[in-house]
Amino acid sequence: MVFSVGLTYNLKQKVSENLGLPVDFFAEFDDEETVDAIYSAIKKAGCEVTKIEADQNAYGKLLDLKPEIVFNIAEGLHGEGREAQIPAILEMLKIPYTGSGPVTLAISLNKSLTHQILCANGVAAPKFIVYNNVNEINDVQLPFPLVVKPIAEGSGKGIRSNSLVRDFQSLKNQVAWVTENYHQPAIVEEFIEGREFTVGLIGNKKPFVLPIVEITFDKLPEGSNPLYAYEAKWIWDVPEKPLDIFVCPAKIPKSLETEIKDTAVKAFQALKCRDVCRMDIRLDKNGKPNVLDLNPLPGMIPDPDAHSCLPEAAMTAGYSYDQLICTILWQAILRNNLQDKCAETSIKQNSRLIR
Ligand SMILES: Nc1ncnc2c1ncn2[C@@H]1O[C@H](COP(=O)(O)OP(=O)(O)OP(=O)(O)O)[C@@H](O)[C@H]1O
Ligand SMILES: [Mg+2]
Structure with a gap:
């Protein structure tokens, strides 16, 4: 048959x-x-x-x-x-x-709706404000530094090293750049400053969590901000000259590993993901894992040197x-x-x- x-x-x-x-x-x-x-x-x-x-x-x-x-x-x-x-x-x-x-796919493409669902389910996510255009920015209710992104993109689109802004004028410039070039609202998030991990999950009701990948920032070009932004994803890291910023499995204590994995499973369930998902998690200043972004259609590039994180984590697990x-x-x-x-x-x- x-x-x-x-x-x-x-x-x-x-x-x-x-x-x-x-x-x-x-x-x-x-x-x-x-x-x-x-x-x-x-x-x-x-x-x-x-x-x-x-x-x-x-x-x-x-x-x-x-x-x-x-x-x-x-x-x-x-x-x-x-x-x-x-x-x-x-x-x-x-x-x-x-x-x-x-x-699930439509909601997880929208960072504001995703954060709201995560928070309602007890998963920490960055605090945020949404601006439809630069004229809406008055007094900013979140402390600098802030991260400015298009509200509904992925793969680092509209996120550059200078998406991390430290003052009011840079915030306005970045919001204007996002809304004008990407024709959508900008989401402005508190900067979650700690270590960054990306976590792949496969399965359903109780998904299996693949080995955690840490994204390190110390080998990014000098002067760049600690963000895994478009340049780090697609310009500075190419198969011909891979960027050595990925550690899998992440070198973290067992307790943190458990905490990150539990957070990832909770987020997977909150968004009703199925079969596969990869999510980006960063530790806040208190060491608590915050979910930045869910990718229910994760990159699946086969070439290990292309650093597609879900296949990379699966390879580490022996797949x-x-x-x-x-x-x-x-x-x-x-x-x-x-x-x-x-x-x-x-x-x-x-x-x-x-x-
Ligand atoms: N609020 C934040 N605090 C700290 N870092 C952030 C924040 N938002 C984004 N970043 C950094 O920018 C990177 C890209 O952001 P994000 O994951 O939201 O974009 P994306 O384009 O949806 O990513 P993907 O390629 O996973 O689809 C993150 O991996 C992280 O390094
Ligand atoms: Mg991401």
């Missing part, structure tokens, strides 16, 4: 071909190598795999193909609900898929890249009771059983 898997994604384009867009416009989309690596992992497990670019023709293609399940890494084309678009279409077509649903993909797919298969339909594939055998 053939087990048919769709693979939905959005491909990066070069910004030079699209004059007038910010340099980081396509940062959240994927390279062909990532799509091919996922394709090959699923194919090797004995499935029939069809790639479907998540553009405006995706609906018709999914309707025609009606795969048993979709492996979704699509970030969506435009709009604040873009990450939710493919899952929403799949739900309309009653096609199961990997990862979180439309509500091969193919096993990571099969493990995520297997979680979605279990959730949707599709075990019988894929009995002739080796997805289960290629997945790592989650404790």
Whole structure:
């Protein structure tokens, strides 16, 4: 019996071909190598795999193909609900898929809504103010330094080393830059100053937490601020010259490890994430883990030198890249009771059983 898997994604384009867009416009989309690596992992497990670019023709293609399940890494084309678009279409077509649903994806792209849900569930997150434009800034109710970001982006879009502002004029400049270039409100957050970690989770009700990755700031170029911003993600750290700022597993005491892992699981559950998520956590001045950002569609670049943190953490836990993909797919298969339909594939055998 053939087990048919769709693979939905959005491909990066070069910004030079699209004059007038910010340099980081396509940062959240994927390279062909990532799509091919996922394709090959699923194919090797004995499935029939069809790639479907998540553009405006995706609906018709999914309707025609009606795969048993979709492996979704699509970030969506435009709009604040873009990450939710493919899952929403799949739900309309009653096609199961990997990862979180439309509500989780749309909310976690919005940093203000995410912080509110985290706080309501007892997870610490930065205090924040949202400005629609620079004229709204009067007296600032939060102490400097502050971090200024677009309210609904990921992959470091709109976050540069100078997004950390220390005075009123820099705050105004940065809010103006965000609102004018990214055409959306700016979120201004208190600066959570301590050590930074990124934490990958796989699974469902009680997700398995992968080894914690610490992001260190001491090897960033001199004069830069301690932020894992766009430059550190995509300019200073390239596979040809990898930046040595990642420590996995993080060298931390057991008690802190437990505290970070518990926080991550609580956040995963609060946002109703499914199958996989990566989140950024930073310690505040009292050493308490604050959740900065949830990524239910985490980067999945196969090249270890590209420093895609979730695959990196999975490798540390002993997963091969193919096993990571099969493990995520297997979680979605279990959730949707599709075990019988894929009995002739080796997805289960290629997945790592989650404790
Ligand atoms: N409130 C804050 N306090 C301290 N550092 C922050 C804060 N907000 C952001 N940062 C720094 O900026 C980085 C990027 O911020 P954030 O994770 O919110 O952006 P993103 O574009 O959504 O990231 P991702 O690439 O994970 O999608 C963080 O990893 C952290 O180093
Ligand atoms: Mg982040």
